[in-house]
Amino acid sequence: MKNLRYPALMVNHEKFRENVRLVTDKCREHGIEVAGVIKASNGMPRIAEDFVASGASIIASSRLEQLERAELATADVPLLLIRIPMLCEVEDVVRVADISLNSELKVLEALNAEALRQRKTHKVILMADLGDLREGYFEADELIETALIVENRMEGLVLAGIGTNLGCYGSVKPTAKNMKALSELAERIETRIGRELEYVSGGASSSMMPVLDNVMPAKVNMLRIGALVYTGGLDELAQVYGYKWAEKLNDDAFVLRAQVIEKKVKPTHPIGELGVDAFGKKREYVDRGNRLRVLLAVGRADYGDIEDILPELPGSFVVGASGDHTILDIEDCRIKPEVGDVIEFRLKYSALLRLSGSENVRIYNK
Numbered sequence: 001m002k003n004l005r006y007p008a009l010m011v012n013h014e015k016f017r018e019n020v021r022l023v024t025d026k027c028r029e030h031g032i033e034v035a036g037v038i039k040a041s042n043g044m045p046r047i048a049e050d051f052v053a054s055g056a057s058i059i060a061s062s063r064l065e066q067l068e069r070a071e072l073a074t075a076d077v078p079l080l081l082i083r084i085p086m087l088c089e090v091e092d093v094v095r096v097a098d099i100s101l102n103s104e105l106k107v108l109e110a111l112n113a114e115a116l117r118q119r120k121t122h123k124v125i126l127m128a129d130l131g132d133l134r135e136g137y138f139e140a141d142e143l144i145e146t147a148l149i150v151e152n153r154m155e156g157l158v159l160a161g162i163g164t165n166l167g168c169y170g171s172v173k174p175t176a177k178n179m180k181a182l183s184e185l186a187e188r189i190e191t192r193i194g195r196e197l198e199y200v201s202g203g204a205s206s207s208m209m210p211v212l213d214n215v216m217p218a219k220v221n222m223l224r225i226g227a228l229v230y231t232g233g234l235d236e237l238a239q240v241y242g243y244k245w246a247e248k249l250n251d252d253a254f255v256l257r258a259q260v261i262e263k264k265v266k267p268t269h270p271i272g273e274l275g276v277d278a279f280g281k282k283r284e285y286v287d288r289g290n291r292l293r294v295l296l297a298v299g300r301a302d303y304g305d306i307e308d309i310l311p312e313l314p315g316s317f318v319v320g321a322s323g324d325h326t327i328l329d330i331e332d333c334r335i336k337p338e339v340g341d342v343i344e345f346r347l348k349y350s351a352l353l354r355l356s357g358s359e360n361v362r363i364y365n366k
């Protein structure tokens, strides 16, 4: 590839597909289908295609615009909206998404009215909050009561299942215990409605923990997977929870490339009276004496936090960054890049999420 423009996000679809395949195979062994979550790639249609080609049976996103883009790429695959619908988007939810996650009667009523108006049936999954304290019914009885209202009184909606989300706001781990609570809740609803629910959605990438530990209850039959397949061994499953299995996945399906725009030896402690940095924060600076560093034309406006980008150049480390610049220490590098050279970074989830949506970042597919 000649004449690339930077900063660039390089997408290796083969590596991404390998990741999705490993996860969907593992899930299938446990009777679980995978909803491929496309939000980390800003809903790139090719990523939706990769998910489907590698075993995902649903495409999911928190944003309707992304589902709409994916729709063209994935033909008959059901589209799942994984953020509780806004009342202002109900018309589009029914038009674009086949299924949505829900936690408010008022929203369900609006979806029902809209589905009837569009002469469609829209599937809903009711969310149970099992302690992570983001979305979902906190009281099981309220969830069951709502499920019965949907089942018996909302002709435009289909009660497709229940679900939960963990490890997002409250950092709560998906364990055998809370997965069992979800299964039991599903069973209580099934008893009341006299049929099986289509979906019991046990969470996101972190819910691979009970799968890998062989403690996921059989009732859980869907996971909504994003982070793990994007970042592989850089995902928290490997990094925080030490699941070696995650290291089988590629952690370089997505890499950032940035160009060197300055190379100079400079002191490491700022000179002058110190106030605040570009983001209005007071900072501490370590004095390491004079060191060789390069300046890269990419910054926090593109990727967020410096902890989330990992330079591939051995011996280098990110010293700091402002909105559009990143300072990379190369004093200890055996190979020292020149102005015009390009440095590659592996990416943690939140950096990828931002980069894929940044209009300053070119995306190249391979």
Ligand SMILES: *Cc1c(COP(=O)(O)O)cnc(C)c1O
Pocket (backbone or CB within 6 Å): 037, 039, 062, 082, 083, 165, 203, 204, 205, 206, 224, 225, 226, 227, 228
């Ligand atoms: C983002 C999201 C997911 C996917 O989470 P990952 O950690 O990326 O696997 C699943 N469910 C909901 C509701 C989400 O918002």
